[in-house]
Amino acid sequence: MTLIDGYHHVTLSVDGAQEDNDFHTKTLGMKSVKKTVLFDGTAPVYHLYYGNETGDPSTIVTTFPFKKLGIYGKRGTNQSKIIQLAVPDGSAEFWLNRLGDAGIEAKKIDRFAATRVALEHPCGISYELVETSAVEDSRKPIVSPGISADYGIKGIYGIGIAVFDKSSMDDFLTIGMSFEALGGDGDALKFRTPSTGPGSVVEVLHEPNRPQGTWTLSGGTIHHLAFNTITEENQLALKAHLEGLGFTDVSDQKDRNYFKSCYVRSPSGALFELAFSYGKGWSQDEPEDKIGQVLQFPPWFAGRREEMEAGLEEFTWEN
Numbered sequence: 001m002t003l004i005d006g007y008h009h010v011t012l013s014v015d016g017a018q019e020d021n022d023f024h025t026k027t028l029g030m031k032s033v034k035k036t037v038l039f040d041g042t043a044p045v046y047h048l049y050y051g052n053e054t055g056d057p058s059t060i061v062t063t064f065p066f067k068k069l070g071i072y073g074k075r076g077t078n079q080s081k082i083i084q085l086a087v088p089d090g091s092a093e094f095w096l097n098r099l100g101d102a103g104i105e106a107k108k109i110d111r112f113a114a115t116r117v118a119l120e121h122p123c124g125i126s127y128e129l130v131e132t133s134a135v136e137d138s139r140k141p142i143v144s145p146g147i148s149a150d151y152g153i154k155g156i157y158g159i160g161i162a163v164f165d166k167s168s169m170d171d172f173l174t175i176g177m178s179f180e181a182l183g184g185d186g187d188a189l190k191f192r193t194p195s196t197g198p199g200s201v202v203e204v205l206h207e208p209n210r211p212q213g214t215w216t217l218s219g220g221t222i223h224h225l226a227f228n229t230i231t232e233e234n235q236l237a238l239k240a241h242l243e244g245l246g247f248t249d250v251s252d253q254k255d256r257n258y259f260k261s262c263y264v265r266s267p268s269g270a271l272f273e274l275a276f277s278y279g280k281g282w283s284q285d286e287p288e289d290k291i292g293q294v295l296q297f298p299p300w301f302a303g304r305r306e307e308m309e310a311g312l313e314e315f316t317w318e319n
């Protein structure tokens with residue numbers, strides 16, 4: 001059953017909106033794709049989306065900045081651990097220099113024979129820029145001031161998930177999600193989505209000796225990883241398949257205004273999402289050539305706009 005075509009987006013809870021926006025747009029050179037608010041709960045929290053110019057699925061990283069509310073979680077095992085972004089072959093040195101100039105500590109590492117630059121988001125979450133060849137990943141790099149097409153981020157490469165127990169995640173990924181197992185490297189296992197679409201890797205990192213990480217929405221932790229089912233039919237078929245296997249904690253479908261989502265808690269604790277874009281996507285509420293510049297509220301929050309804006313952190317938008 002191949003109901004997934006790579007990643008749709010990944011989502012993390014961070015600290016300040018300003019430092020998050022500066023990190024993604026200025027340091028990493030990603031584009032602002034949407035500025036909106038968290039749809040769940042009652043407290044006002046931004047929901048910021050970054051990606052390529054057109055906000056293609058598989059390029060999207062989204063954040064919830066929790067500084068104003070002061071809610072922070074614990075990083076640990078049984079939790080998504082590393083945001084991995086694809087960069088062109090041979091670009092590691094460029095990124096080491098660029099990050100160094102920005103005062104961000106970075107080092108070159110290797111896992112599964114792929115060269116990576118390891119760094120941290122200002123809130124402490126681990127990132128890796130993973131070198132991929134143009135054959136392996138043909139997505140167009142994001143070009144921005146100081147970052148040419150030889151070095152730009154292409155989108156999501158994958159996610160590293162820390163786990164107590166590798167075998168239950170192996171079952172979930174291969175039997176539940178129909179991923180392909182690609183073998184191991186030390187204590188890590190690598191998997192790939194069934195399609196060969198861009199942004200397709202999950203790395204399972206065996207870390208049984210660290211304390212349990214936080215699962216709730218809380219600053220400093222990765223919240224979930226979302227896979228692209230392309231259609232509603234695929235999404236509901238995959239939801240039924242997972243429920244049939246006994247993964248009963250699959251949510252009802254939720255309307256995220258630009259896409260629709262179901263969430264499932266994996267055996268490791270990492271939260272997975274099954275998503276598909278619908279309607280006009282990002283241009284649903286603003287012109288296609290001006291996405292991500294003005295704060296947008298979904299229709300159901302129209303009456304709360306003033307109150308929510310008053311509760312949000314002030315910061316200077318960088319597009």
Ligand SMILES: [Fe+2]
Pocket residue numbers: 009011224226261273
């Ligand atoms: Fe999501």
